[in-house]
Structure formats: structure tokens, C-alpha cells
Amino acid sequence: MTTAAMLSTPVYRPVLPPLPAQHRLLVVQHLALPETAYWQQQLGEEGVPVSLISLNADMEQLCGSLQQHLSQARVGTRLYICGDESFLWKVHQQARQCGLLNGEIELIRTADSRELYCVHCSTLQTIEPAPLVHCRQCGLQLMVREHFSQRLGAYMGVCNDPFAPYGPTTTASASLEEQAS
Amino acid sequence: MSELLDVRVASVRQLTPLVREFTFEAVSGDLPGFSAGSHVQVHMPGTGRPLCNAYSLLSDPQQRQHYRIAVRLQEQSRGGSRFMHEQVKEGDVLRLSPPANLFAPHSRAGHHLMIAGGIGITPFMAYIAALEQRGGSMELHYAYRSGLTDTYLEELAARLGAALHPYDGRAGQRLDIHQVLSDQPLGTHVYICGPDSLISDVCQTADALGWPAERIHWEAFAAPEPGEPFVAELADGRTLAVPGDYSLLEALEQAGVPVPNLCRGGVCGQCMTPYSAGEVDHRDLYLSDSERADHLMPCVSRGKGGCTVKLAL
Numbered sequence: 001m002t003t004a005a006m007l008s009t010p011v012y013r014p015v016l017p018p019l020p021a022q023h024r025l026l027v028v029q030h031l032a033l034p035e036t037a038y039w040q041q042q043l044g045e046e047g048v049p050v051s052l053i054s055l056n057a058d059m060e061q062l063c064g065s066l067q068q069h070l071s072q073a074r075v076g077t078r079l080y081i082c083g084d085e086s087f088l089w090k091v092h093q094q095a096r097q098c099g100l101l102n103g104e105i106e107l108i109r110t111a112d113s114r115e116l117y118c119v120h121c122s123t124l125q126t127i128e129p130a131p132l133v134h135c136r137q138c139g140l141q142l143m144v145r146e147h148f149s150q151r152l153g154a155y156m157g158v159c160n161d162p163f164a165p166y167g168p169t170t171t172a173s174a175s176l177e178e179q180a181s
Numbered sequence: 182m183s184e185l186l187d188v189r190v191a192s193v194r195q196l197t198p199l200v201r202e203f204t205f206e207a208v209s210g211d212l213p214g215f216s217a218g219s220h221v222q223v224h225m226p227g228t229g230r231p232l233c234n235a236y237s238l239l240s241d242p243q244q245r246q247h248y249r250i251a252v253r254l255q256e257q258s259r260g261g262s263r264f265m266h267e268q269v270k271e272g273d274v275l276r277l278s279p280p281a282n283l284f285a286p287h288s289r290a291g292h293h294l295m296i297a298g299g300i301g302i303t304p305f306m307a308y309i310a311a312l313e314q315r316g317g318s319m320e321l322h323y324a325y326r327s328g329l330t331d332t333y334l335e336e337l338a339a340r341l342g343a344a345l346h347p348y349d350g351r352a353g354q355r356l357d358i359h360q361v362l363s364d365q366p367l368g369t370h371v372y373i374c375g376p377d378s379l380i381s382d383v384c385q386t387a388d389a390l391g392w393p394a395e396r397i398h399w400e401a402f403a404a405p406e407p408g409e410p411f412v413a414e415l416a417d418g419r420t421l422a423v424p425g426d427y428s429l430l431e432a433l434e435q436a437g438v439p440v441p442n443l444c445r446g447g448v449c450g451q452c453m454t455p456y457s458a459g460e461v462d463h464r465d466l467y468l469s470d471s472e473r474a475d476h477l478m479p480c481v482s483r484g485k486g487g488c489t490v491k492l493a494l
Contacts, residue, residue: 021391022363075365076391099291099368103393 009146010089015080015106018043022076025069027053027062027091029083035110039082055087063094070098082108086115086126089153115154118142124154132160134167141167185224185276186212191247193271200300200332201266202251204240208274215280217242217311218304218400221250222278222445225264230427231434234261234404235445237374238280239306243314248277251332253300259407259426281443284372284400286311291368293319294361296383298375299330304400305374306333309340324348324356324379358386373399401466404446405430408462411484414491429479429490438494440479447481454479459490 018024024043028036031054044050051069055062070077079100081091088107095105116127123137127144135142135157141164142157149156159165188205196202206212215238225232240249252265269275286293286308293312295305302323312319321341325331327349337345346361348354362371362383371392373383380399387397405428413421413429415438423432430452433440442452447465453476462485465478477490484490 019391020389023391070367073367074363075367075369075396076363077367078391101393101395103395104391 005146006148008148008150010085010107010148010150012107012109015108016042018045018080018106019078021048021078022074023078024048024050025053025066025073025077025079026050027055027066027079027081027083029055029087029110033082033110035082035108039080039108043080055083059090062091066091066094067098070095070100077104079105080108081105082110084111084113085109086153089150093151093153114144115152116142116144116157117149117152117154118157120159124152132167133157140165184279186221186279188212188248188275188277190269190271190273190275193269196251196332197329199254199329200251201254202249202332203265203269205248205250205275205277206246212245212248213279214245215242215248216282217286217307218284219280219282219307220284220304220444221248221280223250223265224276224278225261225268226276227268228260228264230260231431232259232261232264233278233431233445234265237284237304237307237400239303241310242307243310248280251300251303253330255404257406259405261404283444283449284374284398286317286372287370287398290370291318292366292370293317294365294369294371295319295321296356296358296361296371296373296375296379297321297323298379299325300332300402301373301375301379301400302332302337303374305372308372309337313340320344320346322346322348322356322361324350324375326350327352358383359390362387362390362392370396370398373397375402377401401446401448405481406464408483409486411487412489413484414489415494416492420489423483428481429477429483433479433494440494442480445480447478450478452478452480455493457491457493460485460488461490 026039026043040050040052053065079095081088092105112129113126116125118135120140121138125136127133131144133142141160143160145156145158147156187208189208190203191206192204194202220235220237222233222235236250238248239251252262254266255262284304297305305321348356373380380401384397407426410425411423413423421432421436423429430440430442440452443449448467450467455476461477462483463473464481467478468476
């Protein structure tokens with residue numbers, strides 16, 4: 001059982017062929033991603049200059065470097081972000097703050113994993129796609145709602161059954177032990 | 182439909198051989214406020230037909246005592262601009278529809294790039310006043326023909342200084358759209374007002390340079406072109422003969438069938454009307470191809486070559 005998509009659920013559309021641009025900026029989560037080389041080549045095809053920024057384990061540094069690029073940029077600059085969903089939206093938010101519009105940003109998702117926000121204990125956690133998961137912090141069984149927060153880059157997890165908050169016939173400690181094993 | 186405003190023509194100035202400026206004041210009470218980029222529809226009485234054209238307000242939006250418009254005499258006029266040039270005198274009373282805005286400056290733009298062709302300068306006069314008050318960053322590229330359509334050039338030069346880029350077509354000066362659009366800081370929005378050819382040139386160039394649609398805003402001169410006479414059939418079986426120099430909207434209005442409308446130039450979508458039969462010459466810039474199968478914009482679109490168009494009205 002998955003919950004239905006909502007207005008806030010992001011839709012990732014295919015990026016090819018790339019839209020016309022004067023300059024393209026490629027921001028990747030890992031240089032080692034197979035997508036990195038592929039997109040560098042694809043985006044530079046008609047001789048359009050491509051600048052590459054990668055995350056070297058430091059989001060703040062990446063944001064600084066993106067800001068520096070965009071402060072000098074001209075209209076006609078397009079940004080391509082490549083990584084998992086949570087990374088995509090962190091960079092997206094930064095780019096919007098620097099003055100790029102949604103129509104100038106493309107998202108290339110490289111992993112199925114999702115970021116989940118538990119509304120009961122505020123913990124952000126990475127999950128594999130599943131309709132029900134146990135919160136890593138408080139142990140509640142959460143229903144993964146398709147409501148997506150661009151600010152957090154995460155989906156919303158809410159208690160699935162208030163009469164059996166830790167899932168059918170399990171206790172909080174058991175469900176946490178189960179996860180730890 | 183909003184209440185019409187009665188205004189008195191406070192002054193008329195001939196600015197160039199082709200451009201006449203009109204200042205309106207309220208007959209009684211106050212004029213409604215407006216924002217930069219707004220237009221009014223001027224209803225033209227005594228032409229024997231329901232003639233009504235939209236004109237941009239060029240006065241400072243902070244000035245609530247009067248409205249000002251400028252009208253270029255159109256060679257292909259169906260009578261509207263000719264009426265304004267030849268019939269309207271100081272002291273006359275005219276009826277206006279209240280101001281409506283389909284072309285406002287974007288509130289979050291970091292820089293406003295205005296491109297005007299000829300009489301397309303009018304909305305930007307109000308833009309400049311509003312942006313000056315806000316301290317907004319702007320530049321204006323103005324293509325005109327000296328002595329014919331160089332309206333307000335001296336005033337603009339004094340107000341804008343280096344932010345004015347004039348191009349006199351008669352002296353062979355050309356606006357290089359590609360160059361202008363390829364070197365704009367991030368956060369720029371471009372606004373175009375002028376002939377269709379200028380608008381499509383700028384839009385195509387911007388597109389090719391990677392400008393997203395969200396940064397491009399334009400307003401065409403809203404006036405329906407004349408065409409072939411044709412017949413409109415209404416839902417109650419009545420038929421209207423639409424003459425070549427009437428728009429379908431005007432014919433409907435004259436027959437007492439009011440249709441909500443705002444721009445009368447095929448861009449705003451207000452007068453969208455369903456139809457069930459007939460071959461339509463779609464002249465609007467609003468409907469998608471799939472919508473055109475069963476909808477038309479009566480302000481500009483017509484039946485082809487004398488055919489009958491069945492309207493769901």
C-alpha cells in the first residue's frame with residue numbers, strides 16, 4: 001500500500017535533450033558517480049561551457065562555491081543537480097536563494113533512497129522506498145506520506161496506528177531491537 | 182462586468198505627426214488607482230458601432246487625479262485610432278473600463294530590462310515612474326523612427342541617462358537583441374512591448390540563449406485585425422452577420438450578448454467561448470492547440486471565408 005501522490009510530491013522528468021543555455025553548471029554529490037562523467041559530456045555537447053562543482057563531504061563549502069559561481073552568472077545559466085533526493089533539494093534551495101528560478105534548475109536523481117521526517121520526534125532519516133517504516137529514533141511505526149517538504153528535502157512520516165503505535169503486537173523496545181539486529 | 186468610468190478629456194497634445202496624447206480626469210469623485218503596466222478600454226461613442234480599444238496608462242501610478250494615454254494613428258485602423266485622433270476634443274466626456282493589469286513588473290526581479298518598439302513605450306512610462314520610487318534597477322532599449330514615433334524621447338533621456346539605449350530606425354540604428362540578452366545579470370526579467378515582430382524576435386532569441394519563460398513578459402498592441410465577413414450562430418438559433426471590420430466580440434456586444442473581456446487583443450483569456458461547428462481562423466495568443474478544437478477568442482478570432490460558426494452562447 002502506498003499513499004497517493006500529492007501536489008507537493010516532486011516529479012523528476014527526463015533531462016535530455018538539455019534546454020538551450022549560455023552556460024551550464026553541474027553540481028554532483030560524488031565525483032565518482034557514473035552519472036558525473038556522462039552528464040559532463042552530455043551538457044557540453046554543443047560547445048556550451050560546463051562548470052563542475054562536487055560535494056567534498058562539506059555542504060557549506062559546496063554552497064559557498066555555488067554562490068560564488070551564481071553571483072557572476074548571466075541569465076542563460078542553467079543548473080543541473082545530480083545526487084540523491086535530499087541532496088537535490090538542499091542544493092535547489094541554495095540556488096533559489098542565489099536568484100535562479102525553478103525553470104533554470106534540472107534535477108537528476110541517482111538513488112531511490114528517500115529522506116523521511118518523523119513528525120513525532122523530528123528525526124530525519126534515510127529510508128528505502130516502503131509504505132511503512134519504524135522511526136530510527138523513537139521506534140514508532142510511521143506511514144510514509146507522499147507529502148514532500150522542499151525545505152527539508154524529506155517526506156513526512158506519521159504514526160500509522162495510534163492504537164498500536166509501534167506496529168502490530170510489538171513494543172517500542174522490541175521494534176528498536178529488531179532494527180538494531 | 183465592472184462599472185464603467187465617466188472621464189472628461191482634460192487635455193490633448195499632438196506629440197508627433199502620428200501620436201496623440203490624452204489626459205483624462207474624473208467627471209465626479211476619484212479615479213480608481215492603478216499599477217504600472219495597466220490598461221484601460223476606451224469606449225468610442227458615435228461611430229455607429231461598439232468600438233472599444235485598450236490603451237496602456239502611461240501616467241505615474243501615484244498620481245490619482247488623472248489618467249494619461251497616447252494613441253498612435255494606425256494606417257490599418259478599423260476606426261478606433263482615427264476616432265481618437267480626429268473626433269476627440271478637450272472637454273469631451275468618454276467612458277472607460279476600469280484599469281486592469283496584464284503586464285505588471287515582476288516584484289522579485291533584481292533588474293528590469295525594458296524593450297519598447299514605437300508606441301510600445303507607453304506602459305514603460307508608468308514602469309519607470311514606479312521603479313524610480315522603488316529604487317529598482319532598470320534599463321530601457323527604445324526603437325523608434327525619429328519625427329514619427331519617437332514619443333517622450335527627450336523626457337526619457339533626462340530621466341534615465343545612461344540607462345536609456347535609443348535606436349533610431351531612420352538613421353539605420355539597430356537594436357542588437359542577441360547582444361542585449363546575452364549579458365544580463367541573474368535575476369533580470371525582460372519586458373517587451375511593441376509590434377508582434379519585435380516580441381517574437383526577443384522571445385526567440387531569449388529562448389535560444391537559455392532564458393526561461395518565467396523571465397520573459399510581453400504585451401502586444403491589443404487590436405483586432407479586420408478580416409472576411411462571416412456568420413455567428415447563437416445557442417438560441419439567432420444568427421449574426423459579422424462584417425469584415427467588426428470583431429466577433431463587437432458583433433455580440435451590439436446584439437446584446439455581453440461576453441466578459443479584458444484585453445480585446447487575444448492575450449488574456451477572459452472572453453474564451455466554446456463553439457461546436459464552423460472553421461475558425463484563430464488569431465489569439467492564448468489558447469493551446471487542443472483548446473482551439475472547441476474554443477475561440479471572439480475578441481480577435483473569426484470564422485473563415487463566410488462560414489457559419491456555432492457558438493455555445
